[in-house]
Amino acid sequence: MNARPAPETAAARQPRRAGGPQPLLLGVRHHGPGSARSVRIALDHHRPPAVLVEGPPEADGLLPLAVEEDMRPPVALLAHVAGDPARAAFWPFAEFSPEWVAIRWAVERKVPVRFIDLPAANSLALQDECGAEREERRCRHGDGEPGEAEQEGQQPSAALRLDPVGALAEAAGYDDPERWWEDAVEHRAGGPAEPGETFAAIGEAMAELRAVHGDGGHDHDPLREAHMRLKLRAALKEFGDGVAVVCGAWHVPALTAPTTATADRQLLKGLPKARAELTWVPWTHRRLARHSGYGAGIHSPGWYGHLYNAPDRPVERWMTKVAGLLRAEDHPVSSAHVIEAVRLAGTLAAMRGRPLAGLVEATDAVRAVMCEGSDVPLALVHERLVVGDALGDVPDSAPAVPLQRDLTRLQRSLRLKPAAEARDVELDLRKDTDAARSRLLHRLRLLRIGWGRQTRSRVGTGTFRETWRLGWEPELSVRVAEAGVWGTTVASAATAKAESDAMAARRLPDVTGLAEDCLLAGLPDALSLVMRVLADRAALDTDVGHLAEALPALVRSARYGDVRGSDAGALAEVATAVAERVFVGLPPAVVGLDADGAAGMRRHLDAVHTAVGLLDRSAAHPHSGPDGQGRSGGSGGTEGSGPAAREPVGPGTPARTGADGGGLRDRWARVLHTLVAGEQVPGPIRGRAARLLLDDERLDHDAAARLMGLVLSPGTPPDRAAAWIEGFVGGGAGGGMLLVHDTRLLALLDAWLTAVPADAFTDVLPLLRRTFSAYEAGVRRTLGELVRRGPTAGGRAHTAATAAGAPGYGPGLDAERASAVRPTVHRLLGLGTDLDKDDHRMAGAVG
Known part of the structure; x- marks a missing residue:
C-alpha cells in the first residue's frame, strides 16, 4: 500500500520561487469552509513566523480587533475616501472565511500578520477612474443604458472575466461549480497531510489556467499581484523561510512568477491615490450571497457555515436543523422524517456519483420527505438556513465616525438592536420610550439612512400609533458615514440636514413635507427655519395646485403636533393663510381643465376638504388634541361638523356662517357652491363638490x-x-x-x-x-x-x-327582517336579553 506523503513533501510540491527563503503559499477560495479548515491545519502544523493575508494594508492596525470578545462575524472592512464616504469598498469576512481563520490564528498566537493586497487608497482611486471611463464611453456612443455587467456594479469587462472555479469544474465534467468545489475540497477528510496536498493541487491547476488565460480579464490583477510580491519579498527578508501567504488560489502562480522588485515597482509607479479611512462594520449572510469587494459571492452562506461548524456528520446535523425550523413553523415533521431524509440524501449522492451528499441532495431530500413535494416550506428553509439572516457585530473600540457612535448609543438605550431580518415594530407614542424611538427613526429618515420604513399599523388607526419595518443592511454603515458631515449626533445632523433641504427646496409641498418631518422627528430648531422658508414660499407661490397639495401636510402637523409634545401654533397660522389663498384661487383655476387636470384637481379638492375640517376644528378647540381614540376622522370629510355648522341649504344658496361670522368651513362651503354652479367647471369637479356639500349636510x-x-x-x-x-x-x-x-x-x-x-x-x-x-x-x-x-x-x-313596494327597501321598517338581527344588535350594544323591554334603549343608542 502506498503511504500518504508527509506534509513537507506536499508543501514542496507547491510552486516555488527561484532561490532564497521559500514561503508557504495557501491558495484558497474566499469564504470556503473546507479551505478554512485546511488553512488552520496547515498553520498549526508549519507554525509560520509571519502570516500574510490578501487585504488592504491600511487595515493592519485593525487586525488585533479580530479577537475581541464583541467581534462576531460576519463583518467587513469598510474603506472609504476621507470626506466622501459614498466612494467606498468592502472586504467581507465570515466565520468560515480562510482569511479570517488565518487572522485569528496569528493574533491569538501573537504571530505578526499583515495585509498585502493593493492599498485601498489606490483601489478606490482606480474605481473612480473606471467609473469615469464608463461614463465617457456611454456619452461617446450615445448609449444612455448601462450594460448588463455595469448594472451589477462591475467593470465593463466583468462579464468576460474568467471564473477559475467554473473553468476547473467544466474541465472535470461538472455543470455546477459549487458542486465540483464541494466534491473536490469541502468533502475531503481533513488529515494532517491533506491540506498540503490540496493546496499544491489547486496551485498547479491555477498555474495551468493562467498559462492559457493570462490574467483572465481581471484588469487590475497585475497591479495587485505586483504589490503582493513586493510585500512578500519584504516579509521573507524580515522573517526568513516559511512565511505563510493566505490569498485567492488564482494569485498563487503570480506570486512565484520570475519577476524582479524593480519591475514590480515600475508597474506600480504613478498609480492614482485617494486618502482612505478604514474600519470594521457588521456584515450579513445575505450580503455574502452577493458579489462583494472580493467578487466572490456565494449562494449558500448558511450551508457553508454549517459545514465549517459541523465537520462530522454534516448531513445528519443539517436535517436536524431543518426539522427544528419546520416544527417551529407548525409543520408536522418527526424524527422519522429526519432519518428518512438522511437516507434519501445519501442514496441520491451515491446514484449521482458523489463522495458525500451535498446541498443539492440535502435540498432534494428535504423537499421530498419533509415538505411533501411543496416548494413553499422549502423556500423558508432556503431563506432561514441555506442563506441565513446572521448579522455580525463589531466592538466599540473599532474606529467610527462620531455619528455612528451616537447612533449605536441610542440603539442600545432605546433597545432597538439592528437585525438583518426584517421585523415590524409597533410604537405607542404615549409611552416615552416609544416616542423616543419614533423620533430616532424619523431623524434617520431625514438623513436618508433607511433603517426603518413606516408602514400601515395592524393594531389600530390612532395617531398615537406607528408601525415600522426595520431591517439593517451593511450599506447603511456607508450612509451613516455620509451623514456624518451634517453633525456629530443624530439630532444635530438631522437638524442641519433639514435646514439645508429647506433652503434648497423649490416646491412648496416639499417644504411642507419637511415641516411635518421636523415635527415627527422632534427638531424644534430646524422647524423654526423651515417655518420661515415655508412662509416665504407660500407668499410667493401662485400655483393653486401646489397650495392645495401643501395644505394637508400643514394641517396634519398643526392638528397632531401636540401628541408628540410639539408646539405647532405657527404651523396653524400658515395653514390658515394657505387655505384662504386656496379659497380665492380654486374657482378660476379649475375652469377649462382637461380630463387629466380635472382628475388631479379632484384629488386636491378631497384633500383640502378634509384639511379644512381639521383646521377649523383646531381653531374652534385650540387645546384639543386627537379624539378619545386618537383617530384622524373618516374619509368623507365630515369630521368636525357640528349641527350648528351644517344647516342644509339649497343649490346656489350661501352657507350659514358660524358664530365667528364666517369660519373656514363656512367659507369653504361657499367655494364648493361656486364650483357646483360653474358652467365651465369640469364635470368631475362639479359632481364632487356637490357630493362634499351633501356629505357635510350643507346640501x-x-x-x-x-x-x-x-x-x-x-x-x-x-x-x-x-x-x-x-x-x-x-x-x-x-x-x-x-x-x-x-x-x-x-x-x-x-x-x-x-x-x-x-x-x-x-x-x-x-x-x-x-x-x-x-x-x-x-x-x-x-x-x-x-x-x-x-x-x-x-x-x-x-x-x-x-x-x-320592493320588499326590504321601503321607507318603513320591515319588522320580519329586522327581528332576525335584533338579538345580535342587543348583544353588541350590551342591552341585555329582554328585547321588548330594551327596544327603546336600542333605538336611542343607534340614533
Missing part, C-alpha cells in the same frame, strides 16, 4: 336630486353627464351606499342611463365602468337587486313611491 337630499336631475336632463351631453356622475358617486367617494339608501338618486340615474342614445352610450361606457367598478361586490349586488326589482313604465325608472 339636502331634495336639492341634490334637483341638481342630478338638471345634469342628467336630455339637454346635457352624455359625456358631461357621465363625468358629473363620476365625481358625485365615484367609487372612492362612497357613492355606492348613497345610491343604495337614496332610491330617488338611483331612479334618476337609472332613467338617464336607459335613455342614453346607443351611439353616445359607447363613448360614455368606459367612464361609467370606471365609476361603478370601484364599488365593493356587496354594494354592486344590492344595486343590481334594486334595479331588477324596480318596476319601469314607458322607459322611465321607478320613483321613490313605487320603489317603496
Whole structure:
C-alpha cells in the first residue's frame, strides 16, 4: 500500500520561487469552509513566523480587533475616501472565511500578520477612474443604458472575466461549480497531510489556467499581484523561510512568477491615490450571497457555515436543523422524517456519483420527505438556513465616525438592536420610550439612512400609533458615514440636514413635507427655519395646485403636533393663510381643465376638504388634541361638523356662517357652491363638490336630486353627464351606499342611463365602468337587486313611491327582517336579553 506523503513533501510540491527563503503559499477560495479548515491545519502544523493575508494594508492596525470578545462575524472592512464616504469598498469576512481563520490564528498566537493586497487608497482611486471611463464611453456612443455587467456594479469587462472555479469544474465534467468545489475540497477528510496536498493541487491547476488565460480579464490583477510580491519579498527578508501567504488560489502562480522588485515597482509607479479611512462594520449572510469587494459571492452562506461548524456528520446535523425550523413553523415533521431524509440524501449522492451528499441532495431530500413535494416550506428553509439572516457585530473600540457612535448609543438605550431580518415594530407614542424611538427613526429618515420604513399599523388607526419595518443592511454603515458631515449626533445632523433641504427646496409641498418631518422627528430648531422658508414660499407661490397639495401636510402637523409634545401654533397660522389663498384661487383655476387636470384637481379638492375640517376644528378647540381614540376622522370629510355648522341649504344658496361670522368651513362651503354652479367647471369637479356639500349636510337630499336631475336632463351631453356622475358617486367617494339608501338618486340615474342614445352610450361606457367598478361586490349586488326589482313604465325608472313596494327597501321598517338581527344588535350594544323591554334603549343608542 502506498503511504500518504508527509506534509513537507506536499508543501514542496507547491510552486516555488527561484532561490532564497521559500514561503508557504495557501491558495484558497474566499469564504470556503473546507479551505478554512485546511488553512488552520496547515498553520498549526508549519507554525509560520509571519502570516500574510490578501487585504488592504491600511487595515493592519485593525487586525488585533479580530479577537475581541464583541467581534462576531460576519463583518467587513469598510474603506472609504476621507470626506466622501459614498466612494467606498468592502472586504467581507465570515466565520468560515480562510482569511479570517488565518487572522485569528496569528493574533491569538501573537504571530505578526499583515495585509498585502493593493492599498485601498489606490483601489478606490482606480474605481473612480473606471467609473469615469464608463461614463465617457456611454456619452461617446450615445448609449444612455448601462450594460448588463455595469448594472451589477462591475467593470465593463466583468462579464468576460474568467471564473477559475467554473473553468476547473467544466474541465472535470461538472455543470455546477459549487458542486465540483464541494466534491473536490469541502468533502475531503481533513488529515494532517491533506491540506498540503490540496493546496499544491489547486496551485498547479491555477498555474495551468493562467498559462492559457493570462490574467483572465481581471484588469487590475497585475497591479495587485505586483504589490503582493513586493510585500512578500519584504516579509521573507524580515522573517526568513516559511512565511505563510493566505490569498485567492488564482494569485498563487503570480506570486512565484520570475519577476524582479524593480519591475514590480515600475508597474506600480504613478498609480492614482485617494486618502482612505478604514474600519470594521457588521456584515450579513445575505450580503455574502452577493458579489462583494472580493467578487466572490456565494449562494449558500448558511450551508457553508454549517459545514465549517459541523465537520462530522454534516448531513445528519443539517436535517436536524431543518426539522427544528419546520416544527417551529407548525409543520408536522418527526424524527422519522429526519432519518428518512438522511437516507434519501445519501442514496441520491451515491446514484449521482458523489463522495458525500451535498446541498443539492440535502435540498432534494428535504423537499421530498419533509415538505411533501411543496416548494413553499422549502423556500423558508432556503431563506432561514441555506442563506441565513446572521448579522455580525463589531466592538466599540473599532474606529467610527462620531455619528455612528451616537447612533449605536441610542440603539442600545432605546433597545432597538439592528437585525438583518426584517421585523415590524409597533410604537405607542404615549409611552416615552416609544416616542423616543419614533423620533430616532424619523431623524434617520431625514438623513436618508433607511433603517426603518413606516408602514400601515395592524393594531389600530390612532395617531398615537406607528408601525415600522426595520431591517439593517451593511450599506447603511456607508450612509451613516455620509451623514456624518451634517453633525456629530443624530439630532444635530438631522437638524442641519433639514435646514439645508429647506433652503434648497423649490416646491412648496416639499417644504411642507419637511415641516411635518421636523415635527415627527422632534427638531424644534430646524422647524423654526423651515417655518420661515415655508412662509416665504407660500407668499410667493401662485400655483393653486401646489397650495392645495401643501395644505394637508400643514394641517396634519398643526392638528397632531401636540401628541408628540410639539408646539405647532405657527404651523396653524400658515395653514390658515394657505387655505384662504386656496379659497380665492380654486374657482378660476379649475375652469377649462382637461380630463387629466380635472382628475388631479379632484384629488386636491378631497384633500383640502378634509384639511379644512381639521383646521377649523383646531381653531374652534385650540387645546384639543386627537379624539378619545386618537383617530384622524373618516374619509368623507365630515369630521368636525357640528349641527350648528351644517344647516342644509339649497343649490346656489350661501352657507350659514358660524358664530365667528364666517369660519373656514363656512367659507369653504361657499367655494364648493361656486364650483357646483360653474358652467365651465369640469364635470368631475362639479359632481364632487356637490357630493362634499351633501356629505357635510350643507346640501339636502331634495336639492341634490334637483341638481342630478338638471345634469342628467336630455339637454346635457352624455359625456358631461357621465363625468358629473363620476365625481358625485365615484367609487372612492362612497357613492355606492348613497345610491343604495337614496332610491330617488338611483331612479334618476337609472332613467338617464336607459335613455342614453346607443351611439353616445359607447363613448360614455368606459367612464361609467370606471365609476361603478370601484364599488365593493356587496354594494354592486344590492344595486343590481334594486334595479331588477324596480318596476319601469314607458322607459322611465321607478320613483321613490313605487320603489317603496320592493320588499326590504321601503321607507318603513320591515319588522320580519329586522327581528332576525335584533338579538345580535342587543348583544353588541350590551342591552341585555329582554328585547321588548330594551327596544327603546336600542333605538336611542343607534340614533
